[in-house]
Amino acid sequence: MGEPEPAEGALPDDISEVLITEQEIEARVAEMGAQITADYTGRRPLVVGVLKGVYMFMADLVRAIEIPVSVDFIGITRYDPSAGSGGAVRFVKDVKTSIQGRHVIFVEDIIDTGFSLNYVINSLETRRPASLKLCVLFDKPRTRVFDLEVAYTGFELPDKHVVGYGLDYEGQYRHLPFVGVLKDEAITRRRLPPGAQTPG
Numbered sequence: 195m196g197e198p199e200p201a202e203g204a205l206p207d208d209i210s211e212v213l214i215t216e217q218e219i220e221a222r223v224a225e226m227g228a229q230i231t232a233d234y235t236g237r238r239p240l241v242v243g244v245l246k247g248v249y250m251f252m253a254d255l256v257r258a259i260e261i262p263v264s265v266d267f268i269g270i271t272r273y274d275p276s277a278g279s280g281g282a283v284r285f286v287k288d289v290k291t292s293i294q295g296r297h298v299i300f301v302e303d304i305i306d307t308g309f310s311l312n313y314v315i316n317s318l319e320t321r322r323p324a325s326l327k328l329c330v331l332f333d334k335p336r337t338r339v340f341d342l343e344v345a346y347t348g349f350e351l352p353d354k355h356v357v358g359y360g361l362d363y364e365g366q367y368r369h370l371p372f373v374g375v376l377k378d379e380a381i382t383r384r385r386l387p388p389g390a391q392t393p394g
């Protein structure tokens with residue numbers, strides 16, 4: 195009858211440490227939803243997320259918002275600056291809803307240098323939304339290069355590569371319900387050759 199349950203406290207093999215538990219994420223997302231509800235009462239904001247990393251956070255966030263919202267997504271591809279292509283960002287999927295005149299809440303899983311978000315925000319602002327605010331679950335302020343105003347932040351993280359709750363390493367670990375740090379050996383084992391990469 196099914197797989198045996200992992201022993202209490204046991205971690206998946208590749209994870210060295212849990213940084214933020216499922217319960218902590220749940221509590222913080224509820225607070226963020228309450229804050230957004232209070233700030234946007236009387237309006238019907240459009241919540242736009244960046245695929246794929248945001249899917250779990252956005253699903254929980256919109257359920258914690260107690261006013262009507264619409265939901266849409268974009269997809270971007272980023273080429274690694276160290277691979278010599280200048281770190282260009284490109285839309286691979288655009289919103290289906292017109293954002294002109296809308297109150298847009300732009301939702302991202304994690305902000306590191308700010309490079310990707312800076313590009314996307316500048317691009318969306320040219321479409322003249324009524325307002326545009328940024329909501330980020332995880333912030334790594336120590337590695338920020340682009341100065342972005344984030345209206346809603348969930349947690350600050352150290353400068354470590356984290357996985358879980360939508361965040362991946364080479365496409366793996368997004369399904370984990372907590373946020374953890376990968377063991378060094380897992381990073382080495384899965385490292386792909388340098389070149390084009392798809393964040394999100």
Ligand code: IMP
Pocket residue numbers: 247302303304305306307308309310311354355356357361362363393394
């Ligand atoms: P930025 O453009 O440097 O701010 O990078 C942001 C993107 O890189 C995020 O949307 C994520 O897709 C990815 N990213 C940054 N840090 C992490 C991490 O620790 N784990 C997983 N993905 C990350």
Ligand code: MG
Pocket residue numbers: 244245246247248302303304393394
């Ligand atoms: Mg992302």
